[in-house]
Amino acid sequence: MNGQVTLAEEVLLLTLDDESGVAKERFGAAWAIPGALLAELALAGRVTVEDGKVAVLDGEPVGEPLLDGCLDRLAGWAEGRRTAKASDWLLKDRATAPTDTLARLVERGLVTEERHKALGIFPVRRYPEADGSVERALRERLAAAVLHGAEPDARTAALIALLHAAKLYRSAFPDVPRKEVEPRFAEITEGEWAGESVREAIRNAQAVLAAVIAATAATAATTAAI
Numbered sequence: 001m002n003g004q005v006t007l008a009e010e011v012l013l014l015t016l017d018d019e020s021g022v023a024k025e026r027f028g029a030a031w032a033i034p035g036a037l038l039a040e041l042a043l044a045g046r047v048t049v050e051d052g053k054v055a056v057l058d059g060e061p062v063g064e065p066l067l068d069g070c071l072d073r074l075a076g077w078a079e080g081r082r083t084a085k086a087s088d089w090l091l092k093d094r095a096t097a098p099t100d101t102l103a104r105l106v107e108r109g110l111v112t113e114e115r116h117k118a119l120g121i122f123p124v125r126r127y128p129e130a131d132g133s134v135e136r137a138l139r140e141r142l143a144a145a146v147l148h149g150a151e152p153d154a155r156t157a158a159l160i161a162l163l164h165a166a167k168l169y170r171s172a173f174p175d176v177p178r179k180e181v182e183p184r185f186a187e188i189t190e191g192e193w194a195g196e197s198v199r200e201a202i203r204n205a206q207a208v209l210a211a212v213i214a215a216t217a218a219t220a221a222t223t224a225a226i
Contacts, residue, residue: 005108005134006066007036007159008101013110013135014163014171021114021126028166034090034097035165035198037070039158046071052200054078054086066104070097087200102127110134142172146184161189165198 005013015029016022023029038054041047044067046058056075061068070093077092078084105111111127129135145152145160152160163169164185169178 004064005110005138006064006101006104007040007155007162008033008066008097009105009108009110010138010159011036011162011168012098012101012105013138015168016111016127016129018129018132018135021111021128023127025166025168025171028168029171030094030098031090031198032162032166032168033101034070034093035162036159037067037093037097037101038074038086038089039162040067040155041071041074043154043158047074049086052086054084054089066100069100090198139172145188146173146181147176149184152188157188160185162198164189 011029011032015024015026017024038047038049041062042049044062046056046060046062046067048055048057054074056071056078059071059075062071073093073096074089077089102111106113106127110129110131112130114126114128141152141156142160144150145156163172164182169181169185173181
């Protein structure tokens, strides 16, 4: 990787407020970040995703700690499974990937960690920007592809697919109405498996959440009747 910032770190940079260090659009980012790690591993030739299923092709380390950690987790999870769905992997890895990605940004010196206590009791951590050069270059790259019609390279196309799937338009273009950028996001995203995997994972998670809420409501109703 030669020190190149990963797609997952780029997603996180876009969704962290530069001054306050508070995360924006957390729900979408929590899905896009593990999706970005998977996409990066695919671009590096370590995994493949076909028909929504993920397989490890090569367990050799990439040379980037963030990606190598994800590759190890994925290989252990997929081993022995008859069906390793990419969306199931994203559901599992969303508990680990954002935290690891944030730690990597701190290691790189792109954000700083600030610790406080709310009301003098509850610990709060914030991550304001320390070096804005990487994010500025990233936003210029996105603007060229989305706003000015430039043909994106493979990494940029994958990033745009992930942002589109997680509906992170406001984080990518805070000063541009969604209706003005969404069609171009969709155009670039067409055929990108990374975006579809994230969308499927979100749909599955929402279905599970709806089932849990329904079951809880039914249980509460039965208890009340008793």
